[in-house]
Amino acid sequence: MSTGWITSLLIWLPIGAAIALWILPLSRYAIGSLAVLVSLVEVGFWIEQAARFDFNRGGLQFSERAPWIKDLHVSYHVGEYAFSLWLVGLTVVAMAACIGYGFWVGRDRSRAYFGLMLLLTGATVGVFVAQDLLLFYAFFEAMLIPLYILIGVWGGAARLGATIKLLIYTMTGSLIMLAAIIVYGLKVGTFDLVDSPTSASRWLFLGFMLAFAIKAPLFPFHGWLPDAYREAPPEVTAVLSGVIAKAGTYGMLRIALTKFPEPSSYYRTVVLALAAATLVYASVIAFRAADFRGVVAYSSMAQSGLITLGLFSGTNLGYDGAILQMIAHGLISVSLFIIAGTIERRTTTGDFARLGGMAKGRPALATLLMTVGIISLAVPGSAAFAGEFLILAGAYQRAWWWAVIGATGIVLAAMYMLRLISAVLHDARGPAVQNEALDLRTGELTLVVPLVAGLLLLSAWPAAISHHSFAGDAPVDAVSGQFR
Amino acid sequence: MIHTPHVDWFSISTILDLLGAGGIALLGAVLVPSAWRRTFAVTVAALGSLGAIVTSVWLYVDSANGHRVIADSFYRDRWTALSQVLICAIALATVLVGAERIREHESEFYALLLMSTAGMAFFVGAANLMTMFLSLEWFSIALYVMCAIDYSLEGSLEAGLKYLVIGSFGSAALLFGSALVYGATNRIGFVEIAAAARSHDLLLVLGLAMIIAGLGFKMSAAPFHMWTPDVYQGAPTTVTSFMSSATKVAAVALTFRLMRTAFPQEAHLWTWGFAGIAVASLAVGNFAALVQKDVKRLLAYSSISHAGFLLIGLSAGTALGGRALMYYLIPYSAMAFGSFAIVAARERELGKPVTLENLAGFGWERPFLGVALWFFVFGFAGLPLGGGFVGKFYVLSAAYDHGWTWLVIVGVLATLVSLYYYLGIVRAIYMRPAAELAVTGGSPPREALLQVAVGAALVVSVGSLVAVGPLITLAKHAASALPF
Numbered sequence: 001m002s003t004g005w006i007t008s009l010l011i012w013l014p015i016g017a018a019i020a021l022w023i024l025p026l027s028r029y030a031i032g033s034l035a036v037l038v039s040l041v042e043v044g045f046w047i048e049q050a051a052r053f054d055f056n057r058g059g060l061q062f063s064e065r066a067p068w069i070k071d072l073h074v075s076y077h078v079g080e081y082a083f084s085l086w087l088v089g090l091t092v093v094a095m096a097a098c099i100g101y102g103f104w105v106g107r108d109r110s111r112a113y114f115g116l117m118l119l120l121t122g123a124t125v126g127v128f129v130a131q132d133l134l135l136f137y138a139f140f141e142a143m144l145i146p147l148y149i150l151i152g153v154w155g156g157a158a159r160l161g162a163t164i165k166l167l168i169y170t171m172t173g174s175l176i177m178l179a180a181i182i183v184y185g186l187k188v189g190t191f192d193l194v195d196s197p198t199s200a201s202r203w204l205f206l207g208f209m210l211a212f213a214i215k216a217p218l219f220p221f222h223g224w225l226p227d228a229y230r231e232a233p234p235e236v237t238a239v240l241s242g243v244i245a246k247a248g249t250y251g252m253l254r255i256a257l258t259k260f261p262e263p264s265s266y267y268r269t270v271v272l273a274l275a276a277a278t279l280v281y282a283s284v285i286a287f288r289a290a291d292f293r294g295v296v297a298y299s300s301m302a303q304s305g306l307i308t309l310g311l312f313s314g315t316n317l318g319y320d321g322a323i324l325q326m327i328a329h330g331l332i333s334v335s336l337f338i339i340a341g342t343i344e345r346r347t348t349t350g351d352f353a354r355l356g357g358m359a360k361g362r363p364a365l366a367t368l369l370m371t372v373g374i375i376s377l378a379v380p381g382s383a384a385f386a387g388e389f390l391i392l393a394g395a396y397q398r399a400w401w402w403a404v405i406g407a408t409g410i411v412l413a414a415m416y417m418l419r420l421i422s423a424v425l426h427d428a429r430g431p432a433v434q435n436e437a438l439d440l441r442t443g444e445l446t447l448v449v450p451l452v453a454g455l456l457l458l459s460a461w462p463a464a465i466s467h468h469s470f471a472g473d474a475p476v477d478a479v480s481g482q483f484r
Numbered sequence: 485m486i487h488t489p490h491v492d493w494f495s496i497s498t499i500l501d502l503l504g505a506g507g508i509a510l511l512g513a514v515l516v517p518s519a520w521r522r523t524f525a526v527t528v529a530a531l532g533s534l535g536a537i538v539t540s541v542w543l544y545v546d547s548a549n550g551h552r553v554i555a556d557s558f559y560r561d562r563w564t565a566l567s568q569v570l571i572c573a574i575a576l577a578t579v580l581v582g583a584e585r586i587r588e589h590e591s592e593f594y595a596l597l598l599m600s601t602a603g604m605a606f607f608v609g610a611a612n613l614m615t616m617f618l619s620l621e622w623f624s625i626a627l628y629v630m631c632a633i634d635y636s637l638e639g640s641l642e643a644g645l646k647y648l649v650i651g652s653f654g655s656a657a658l659l660f661g662s663a664l665v666y667g668a669t670n671r672i673g674f675v676e677i678a679a680a681a682r683s684h685d686l687l688l689v690l691g692l693a694m695i696i697a698g699l700g701f702k703m704s705a706a707p708f709h710m711w712t713p714d715v716y717q718g719a720p721t722t723v724t725s726f727m728s729s730a731t732k733v734a735a736v737a738l739t740f741r742l743m744r745t746a747f748p749q750e751a752h753l754w755t756w757g758f759a760g761i762a763v764a765s766l767a768v769g770n771f772a773a774l775v776q777k778d779v780k781r782l783l784a785y786s787s788i789s790h791a792g793f794l795l796i797g798l799s800a801g802t803a804l805g806g807r808a809l810m811y812y813l814i815p816y817s818a819m820a821f822g823s824f825a826i827v828a829a830r831e832r833e834l835g836k837p838v839t840l841e842n843l844a845g846f847g848w849e850r851p852f853l854g855v856a857l858w859f860f861v862f863g864f865a866g867l868p869l870g871g872g873f874v875g876k877f878y879v880l881s882a883a884y885d886h887g888w889t890w891l892v893i894v895g896v897l898a899t900l901v902s903l904y905y906y907l908g909i910v911r912a913i914y915m916r917p918a919a920e921l922a923v924t925g926g927s928p929p930r931e932a933l934l935q936v937a938v939g940a941a942l943v944v945s946v947g948s949l950v951a952v953g954p955l956i957t958l959a960k961h962a963a964s965a966l967p968f
Contacts, residue, residue, distance in 0.1 A: 022851075022855070067953060068952055068953065069874065069878075069952050069953065069956060070953060070956070071804075071807070071956060071960070072878075072881055109848070134877065137868075138868040138873065139868075141867050141868050141873075142867070142868050142869075144867070145862060145867055145869060148907070148910070149858075149910070149914060149915075152910075152911060152914065152915040153914055153915055159915070160911060160915060163907075163911070163915075164904075164907065167903060167907055168900075168903065168904070171900060171903055172900055175896045175897075175899055175900050176896065178877070178880075178896060179880070179889075179892050179893055179896045182877065182880050182881050182884050182892055183884055183889060183892070186881060186884050186885060
């Protein structure tokens, strides 16, 4: 298939646009418009790609390959499987919403800001489509570069500490992964993810898993999370939790489980235990968190635990559910953080103690927050319910107690989400909520409504993803066959 | 009567060109009226180094079959030619950076610069202990004077003196080592030494150790690094940028050739020796850099740590190691040169030494230099913003290929430590509010030529990430000139 150029375009168009933004003498308004335009063009190209995608066929699609470092057998190799198609879709949609949000709130130093956001788009797409280990690593690292500056420059008061933590934590993981990549690649003689054989080395597996567990993050590697999620600008937190955390779980599926089948099953119980611990621990903290972003941040962490639970259950249902949940939670998380941003703009705070009673006179805000909140607590019939149900069913097939722990997490999710909704929308009017604080404006609705519409669509037809993520409807076979 | 050997004039054309240009530049001091002197010296130096680049490229093309010339005292091969291209390019960039800031003794400065470049160009092709030592002294003496050329500055004079004293110590070690090797083998030619060496010859091993120590001084590897921070800090920044990049290229390129050619039987000794020096350099450079406030000192320690990375490639002692080394030198010298040049620009603007504090706000005030510095330090840290990333991957691959997984892990850990101070620079230029600075008023000097030099360094550093393939091929051809 000679359509690989679309995949490459999805990576390089935003990066090229970022460079153009830095060089061209454009006005502030033109820079923002151009960035939004490019992010929408990305969505357009992705839709084109999804329309052409053959979900019945196994193997890599839209692939493109060129030698990069010949003597070490490293190549520029990109392409998509069905599940990577969905993750790329999540990335471009979320980035469009977040870039739109940045434009709407009028971020200062727009040239740098929008350039970095576009750079982040390209790098994140790259992670999901790279089919060469070194290329994957390069994009995995490249995501951090714009994130570091976005948080460090446009973040809150304690941003410097947050960025240091984020970088040191994630780089620890990824540098150890680099060592693992070098050892694995040179040992098997190729860095290509499609061609390379499986490995039984437990050390290498651990090297990769550490990087992904930090990125996701799993307990106890989440030390960077609270600060980064609180201090980053809301739209960057949205990307971080909605999309970039998924790079961790994607890596588990694409590399850890696929390339290391023996070590995966050897360490299965350990990983499942960590995932379950993450789910329960983060849910409990989310219930105790004192502010909007704290709840959503820890709920994202809990979801990472749940997704990992699905992946490492190693069952058909678990895999399907994990992919569905990655997408559903990505959309939920982006919507919630953008709503958090709009609330912070109106009240200057996210503290529950100073919020409350915002539903009155603000029907759009109340409706949207309620809808997303209800979907996220996995009410039957919602996309998140479908995803969590599949994951739990898959976990049950592994052993009944994993499903029990998972179900506890879902009960906790209902508790913290309802607490959030009532603390923000209902209760007595908080001191920070002025009568003059407006309902969501047209610009904000334009950003959030499509995301919520997507969620409702997924709720109506979850099989769109859960039945279209792996060729042949047998994910276990697909994974053990390395998706070939 | 002394027998005159046949002289292949073309093989030393680069050196002759540089010497000639140096002589003309020096004549300018007495023949050209003072109003024209600077323009004259800069023009001659720029043309001279440009010509040297042309001849060395030509030599590269024309020396596919490497051999020794002029009574077997000089190598005409691609290893020599490629190192010369690098060194002469650095010299040209130094001329551009110096053009607007060297305002006293211009003729002498450029004459010394060209002479020391000529010395380095000769050094990398040295084929026996005599030419090696002579050319080492040749470029070192020119550098001693260049460090102290700003003798009105206390630091500059101190730097010159310190470099002279400690440098002489290194030279003495090298000379003594050479004498011991000569004593053991009765030969001075590299190839002849290898042929005449007996195994388990204590004299030879002692000589080898002292030669390694002497060369270690020049490449500022720990534990021979003590002079580096003081000299880099005290010397005029133009000179520092030249020294930090060109000297390292020359020293590393020659060392690898010397080890491969003259001491192949002792490979089991020097590979371990260099691995030890690499680990020491990584440890000393990175940990000491963590606490530096002065940016020049910080970059000096960073340069020590990069000597460590280069030595990882060198210590592998294989063809892959040689390629890795040659490749690494390309982005490294661009980044090292560029970052010091940017420090020079800031220094000129402030009129005092650049520290992390007074770097605050630099990125926003001078966007181009800010972005360039951002790219350079992230490139140093091995993030995929430039060839530094591939360079690191390459040397670590060489270490693994040699069977030294532990060295890969040391390299990865060192990179992790280095992140902290490299991020500190980016934090300083973008994330700190601009400090109240005693700027003399008015906009900063434009310094178009400096910006051109920094731009060229940026292009090389980023370009070496994209064009890995062609550069590796160049490095491969160069390394194939050495015996393996």
